[in-house]
Amino acid sequence: MKNFIIRTITGIIFVAAIVASFLRPEAMVLLFSIVTGLTIWEFTGLVNQRADVTVNRFISTVAGVYLFYAMTYYCSDIYAGVAKSVVFIPYLVTIVYLLVAELYLKQQDPIQDWAYTMLAQMYIALPFSLLNVLAFNATNNGLVAFNPILPLSVFVFLWVNDSGAYCVGSLIGKHKIFPRISPAKSWEGSIGGAVFVLAAAYAISYFIDQNMLTMPEWLGLGLVVVVFGTWGDLVESLFKRTLGIKDSGDILPGHGGMLDRFDSSLLAIPAAVIYLYTLSLF
DSSP states (O other): OOOHHHHHHHHHHHHHHHHHHTTTTHHHHHHHHHHHHHHHHHHHHHTTTTOOOOHHHHHHHHHHHHHHHHHHHHTTTTTSSSGGGGGGHHHHHHHHHHHHHHHHHHOHHHHHHHHHHHHHHHIIIHHHTTHHHEEEEETTTTTEEEOOOOHHHHHOOOOOOHHHHHHHHHHHHHSETTTTTTTEEEEHHHHHHHHHHHHHHHHHHHHHTTTTHHHHHHHHHHHHHHHHHHHHHHHHHHHHHHHHSOOOOBBBTTTTTTHHHHHHHHHHHHHHHHHHHHHHOO
């Protein structure tokens, strides 16, 4: 009972913090830059426990946070007319350094160091950075405006999917999706979660201006988030199973670590960006 109360309180604070952050662009940028840094720090700490693996936690974390801020600068059009792509040069220099440094560190298995270093950037830093692509959109007059609806909707769909899948799966879940990786996930739960998300997407389309997305497009976004959010959860489960751990950390009482809380979003965010970009082509 005590653990349930702690988990509930933490969950409420977690959701409230994310929702509140989208009220102001500065708050969103600050919160998710911190989330990016904490998640990379947690990830690199976990992989460094493996034999013959030594990832530079500090530089990897700084690089990931810098990528987030660089993407914010690039997407928010703060200084129109300036060659904004220049902001990525320090990040590229850092990545080159992390690769070249292995030549001089004389590690037992530098390939593993390279692989885990780049995985931290591709698996964590890049997806969080793409939140800026969802949050900053061009207006009809050519300017860029902060719009929290799309990034917030991704998180809402993920939360609805998790809650719906848990409720339906607990009641009627029998057929497991990936028993080798995540024994608790069932097809019945996943389908139930998807139905709840489609209902949420329909409700959003009813209240949001159709100039943003039409109702079918909202439903499509909901399905994309469901599929890739589920895969994201399974990817992190495979990661933890490979390392032989139950939780990625304990920074969030009752919920585990940062990876445990944001695992679904790490695939759902890039998938949402690809989906919305594809819509813009037609």
